[in-house]
Amino acid sequence: MARDKRREELYVKVPNLFRCPISMDVMKSPVSLCTGVTYDRSSIEKWLALGHNTCPATMQTLPSTNTTPNLTLRRLIQLWLAHADGTQASPSSLVISKRQAAEIVSGELDSASLGKMIGFMTASEENLKFVALSRDAVSRFVEVFAKSGEIRIREQIVEILDLISQENGMRERLNELILNCGDERDYLSSFVMVLQKGNSESKVKSAKILELIAVNTESQRKIAEKSGLLHELYTLSTAEADTSVVEAGLSALLAISTTRPVKKELIRFGIVRTVGKILSGSDYSCPVRGVIEKALAMLETVATCTEGRSMISEDAECVVEIVKRLMKCSGVATEHGITVLWSVCCLARDRVAQEKVAKVNGLTKVLLVMQSDCSANAKQMCGELVKVLRAKNTKSNLAPYETRTTHIAPY
Known part of the structure; x- marks a missing residue:
């Protein structure tokens, strides 16, 4: 009884800024539309999947249905939840300094330290740029990504690479580190592992990174020819329950399917049949516009x-x-x-x-x-x-x- 009362009190005290305008629940993955309004990703994707082309809050017609992760709000919600539940220290003690972030990068990277780095990067745009502009930090993350055999560590590094991927010059930087490093380390095998064993969010982010670094014919060839990678990306397109996974898989495949051998391999996998099911919606829950286009x-x-x-x-x-x-x-x-x-x-x-x-x-x-x-x-x-x-x-x-x-x- 006391627990139910406490939950009710916490629910009443939720800041309105943290609530999704559609579900009215605390947002797990806040994303913003071009209108500037932020929604929980799952809620707005369901709205768009029903064929709506308007912003639910403002009813403005959307010239684009693309969404942008609201990193600052997500971090604020995470800090608020941690403080409200009483399971962690106060918010102020959770945010590390730039000096501490630099020390983490130069030290032994484990799941705990990577978690702190993710918290640091999502706390502000300034922190995100601080990491992205550090050549040593990015190189270190990619190096550990290849060396570590722990799926959780690889998932966390994929999240870090996804966070910095849209910063200026990062596409070329990641392409150089992952595909043109000049050493014998096999970075693409790490992506295969995440696509096979990682959670849905990590799979989506892995596909986006692979799409990002497919900057030219040579890069596309290396990705497509990596054993098991093409099939794992194809498998994403068959994930009926999650349209974001399907869209990420199709986007990555489109980026690397530039040669006849790759196209023939996808045909052998059954890509035509899979797309037919997507278009019919028989095994998919209201495919969103982006999925249909791709x-x-x-x-x-x-x-x-x-x-x-x-x-x-x-x-x-x-x-x-x-x-x-x-x-x-x-x-x-x-x-x-x-x-x-x-x-x-x-x-x-x-x-x-x-x-x-x-x-x-x-x-x-x-x-x-x-x-x-x-x-x-x-x-x-x-x-x-x-x-x-x-x-x-x-x-x-x-x-x-x-x-x-x-x-x-x-x-």
């Missing part, structure tokens, strides 16, 4: 090789879902979808694919896309698709449609 971009990538076009054509569900998604998600997603349909129906001239598209009213959808505010290249592909699909729709009243028409009536 899923269709992945299909566009594999459709650049013969094997990819053949596999897409053979997957009835995949072709049908592409047509259904046209003009239902975003302009970017629609143009990816049109490119894929053009690849299998016009470039490959696959009759089976043409018939599948025609049966689900694909001609009408393509005509609507052509009349929308799409790119000139997309309009040209739409025109070629209309010619092909019109032949498959001889019974349709759109059969005599002239592709140069500038307007069609909606119906």
Whole structure:
């Protein structure tokens, strides 16, 4: 009874700043929209997954649904929770100084010291830049990442690298340390371990770092050819329960899938079938816009090789879902979808694919896309698709449609 009363008191005393405007619970992972309003990541992702394109608090239309981690607020919440629960020391004693941070870096790095470093970096932007600008610190973290056999330590270092990854010059710095270090240490094997055994958050951050350092053809090749790494990234795209994991996996795959051998390997894994399920939503809970865009971009990538076009054509569900998604998600997603349909129906001239598209009213959808505010290249592909699909729709009243028409009536 006393415990329930204490919980109630703590709940009442929660600062409004720490509550998510949607769930009204204390935020675990605060992220901000472009409107400046901060929400808990899980809550805002569910809101966006339902198809909303507005900020829940202000109802402003969102020009972008990208979210930015609010590191300062997250740290404040962590300190408040620690103090409120009485399980740790007071907040003031939890924040280490820059001198102490430098001493930690130069000493033996274990899970406890890395935890202090993460707390130091998330306490302020100034602290974050202090670590990012230290060449010795970044090098030390990467070195321990390769040497340590403990998954927890590797997870913590991935979090540290993710925190500093967006600082100026860090992309090139991490690329140099991880992929072009010149020594015999295998840094990529550490990422394989985290992707295999780490928690979901660490897997997402690992995928983002790998995407970040894939700065050129050589970097992309090294990542893609590392034994087990490509498959682990593919496995992320099959994580039905967590759209953030799926999106991170697809993003990383898109960054490194630049050669035919890599595309063929992904096709062998089953990427076309996986994307078909994502688009249908049959095994996924309301895929968010970013996931759909990247899923269709992945299909566009594999459709650049013969094997990819053949596999897409053979997957009835995949072709049908592409047509259904046209003009239902975003302009970017629609143009990816049109490119894929053009690849299998016009470039490959696959009759089976043409018939599948025609049966689900694909001609009408393509005509609507052509009349929308799409790119000139997309309009040209739409025109070629209309010619092909019109032949498959001889019974349709759109059969005599002239592709140069500038307007069609909606119906």
